[in-house]
Each structure stands twice: as structure tokens, then as C-alpha cells.
Amino acid sequence: MYNFKEIRCSQRFLIRSFFIVFLFIGNIANASQSLDQQTVTEMIAKADRYRLNSEAASKVISLVNLYESGQLDKTRQYNVYTRPNRESLVVFKSAVEAGQKMLMIEDNYWLLMPKSRRPIRITPMQKLLGEASVGDISTLTWSEDYQGSWVKQQSLTLPSGESLQAHQLKLISKTKGASYQTIDLWVSVDRAFPIKADLYLRSGKIAKQAWFEEGVRNELPSVVAMTLLDKIQPNKKTVIEYLEISEQKLEDKFYNPAYLSRNSVSGL
Structure with a gap:
């Protein structure tokens, strides 16, 4: 006579055993696909180079198109001067913003208005305010401002x-002044x-989702535009075109x- 109770117990034991084996094999497979820290760091630095094409002091001419409910609302131009050690100067070039400047030195930020002789200190959060935040056009470097880790490999539509x-990489801010606390890249x-990139406060x-457009600059594959979808105000979208990036060093x-605050830089 068969002991059906024992048979059922044996079946459950086999099912559990197979499940544990498959789970173990799956974990081994996932571990083998994981990327080490050095590889992730190199990958983030390479992604940065597609955006700037250079690690030297640079001038970036950015054209910002602001859309609301699918219609072009405003166009603004900014000349952004960057140099190593997280230093950037943004010169507002459009007529309605003429004379305005934004200076970023590591975690310190100043807004300079044309009719004021006094620099206005602002916070990282204030830097992100406005339809085209300076934090989005100042070409911050992921490799300098964030610590990255590998999440997974996936098919992306x-x-x-x-x-x-x-x-998919997870970037966590390692500076107080980073535009966003975390980024899924x-x-x-x-x-x-x-x-x-998904950008988190x-x-x-x-806060925003960024899509990067590939093109050619100086005969090199480059990011030539970035589309920012506003996740807080879904009817708003910003398209930033990087018209020109060239090596240019400003005086200290x-x-x-x-x-x-005392001098015009309209010629920059």
C-alpha cells in the first residue's frame, strides 16, 4: 500500500528543493552581471564626456526652449563658463534677462542683478527655481558631484x-550643492x-525626467540636446540645445x- 501522506510530503520537499536551487542559480547569474565600482565610475566619467567633450575650462552656449501644454512659450539663451573644481559662471543673454549672472563656486551660489551692486546669496533649492533652472543648464558633472552604483541591466524603450x-545606475549626491539629491541614470x-535620467529632490x-539626444560635435558623438519633462507641473517641458561647446578659460x-557685481560682463 502507498502511503499518500508520505508521497505528498516528498513532493513538497522536492518542489521546495528545486525552488531553492533555481533561486540560488538566479542569484549567481545576477551577481555575475553586476558591475564593480571602478567600472561604474569609469562609465559615469565617460557619460560626462559625451556632454562636455572636454575636461578643460569650457564655454557652453545653451538655447533653452520652454513649452507649456505643447506650445512654445519662451526662448532663452545662456552662456555658461565652467572650469574644474565645480566652478561655473552663467551669463544670461536674452534681452528680458540681460545683465543677470549666476556664479557657482563649489557649494556657494550668487545671483547678480544688473541694478544691484550687491551679490545675492542663494540656496541650492533656490538655484532650481524657475522654468529653466540654472542647475539644469550649468552642465554639472555627474562624476564630480555624485557617487554611483550599478542597479541592473534592462531593455529601455x-x-x-x-x-x-x-x-541603470544610481547616483547619490556627495556634495551639499548638487542640483538633485539622487539621480537614476x-x-x-x-x-x-x-x-x-530621473532627477529627485x-x-x-x-522633479524631472531628462532624455538626451545624440549628435556629432567636433567630429565626436555628443549630447547635443536635453529634453526635461517636468514631473511636478506635467504641462511644462524644457528643451535645452547645446549650440556650441568650446575650450575657453576666463580670468580668475x-x-x-x-x-x-561691479562690472558688466555682457561681452562674455
């Missing part, structure tokens, strides 16, 4: 409908070209808020 394999598996709330005086 582009706005065009095309799919490609991408690494997707880069292509084959070249580490930046594809998409310190509260943990997603231009990174001094006292000098900027």
Missing part, C-alpha cells in the same frame, strides 16, 4: 519606440552614452562675486 540595452551598454520626490576675476 526610447520616445521613438526603439528599444536598446542599458545599464540609464546609459547604453555598448558605449555608456547617457540616454535617460532631497524630499525623495521626482570673473569667478569673484564682488567683481561681477
Whole structure:
């Protein structure tokens, strides 16, 4: 006579055993696909180079198109001067903002208005205010401002409908003045070209989603535009076109808020 109770127990034991084996194999597979810290760091630095094409002091001419409910609302131009050690000067070039400047020295920020002789200290959060926040156009470097880790490899669907394999990376701010506390960044598996980024505030709330457009600059594959979808005000969208990036070094005086408050830099 068969002992059906024993048979059922044996069946349950086998099922549990197979499940544990498959789970163990799956964990081994996932571990083998994981990327080490050095590889992730190199990947983030490479993604940065697609945006700036240079690690030297640079001038970035940015054209910002502001859309509301699908209609072009405003266009603004900014000339952004960057140099190593997280120093940037943003010169507002559009007529309605003429004379305004933003200076960023590590975690310190100043807004300089044309009719004021006094630099206005602002906070990292204030830097993000406005339709086209300076934090989004100042070409901050992920490799300098964030610590990255690998999350997973996945198939990512582009706005065009095309799919490609991408690494998802988690970037956590390592400076007080970073524009966003955390960033989920997707880069292509084959070249580490930046594809998409979800940008989170310190509260943990997603603020914007960025999509990067590839083109050619100076005969090199480059990010030529970035589309920002506002997740707080979904009817708003910003498209930033990087019209020109060139190596250009400003004198030290231009990174001094006292000098900027007393002198016009309209020629920059």
C-alpha cells in the first residue's frame, strides 16, 4: 500500500528543493552581471564626456526652449563658463534677462542683478527655481558631484519606440550643492552614452525626467540636446540645445562675486 501522506510530503520537499536551487542559480547569474565600482565610475566619467567633450575650462552656449501644454512659450539663451573644481559662471543673454549672472563656486551660489551692486546669496533649492533652472543648464558633472552604483541591466524603450540595452545606475549626491539629491541614470551598454535620467529632490520626490539626444560635435558623438519633462507641473517641458561647446578659460576675476557685481560682463 502507498502511503499518500508520505508521497505528498516528498513532493513538497522536492518542489521546495528545486525552488531553492533555481533561486540560488538566479542569484549567481545576477551577481555575475553586476558591475564593480571602478567600472561604474569609469562609465559615469565617460557619460560626462559625451556632454562636455572636454575636461578643460569650457564655454557652453545653451538655447533653452520652454513649452507649456505643447506650445512654445519662451526662448532663452545662456552662456555658461565652467572650469574644474565645480566652478561655473552663467551669463544670461536674452534681452528680458540681460545683465543677470549666476556664479557657482563649489557649494556657494550668487545671483547678480544688473541694478544691484550687491551679490545675492542663494540656496541650492533656490538655484532650481524657475522654468529653466540654472542647475539644469550649468552642465554639472555627474562624476564630480555624485557617487554611483550599478542597479541592473534592462531593455529601455526610447520616445521613438526603439528599444536598446542599458545599464541603470544610481547616483547619490556627495556634495551639499548638487542640483538633485539622487539621480537614476540609464546609459547604453555598448558605449555608456547617457540616454535617460530621473532627477529627485532631497524630499525623495521626482522633479524631472531628462532624455538626451545624440549628435556629432567636433567630429565626436555628443549630447547635443536635453529634453526635461517636468514631473511636478506635467504641462511644462524644457528643451535645452547645446549650440556650441568650446575650450575657453576666463580670468580668475570673473569667478569673484564682488567683481561681477561691479562690472558688466555682457561681452562674455
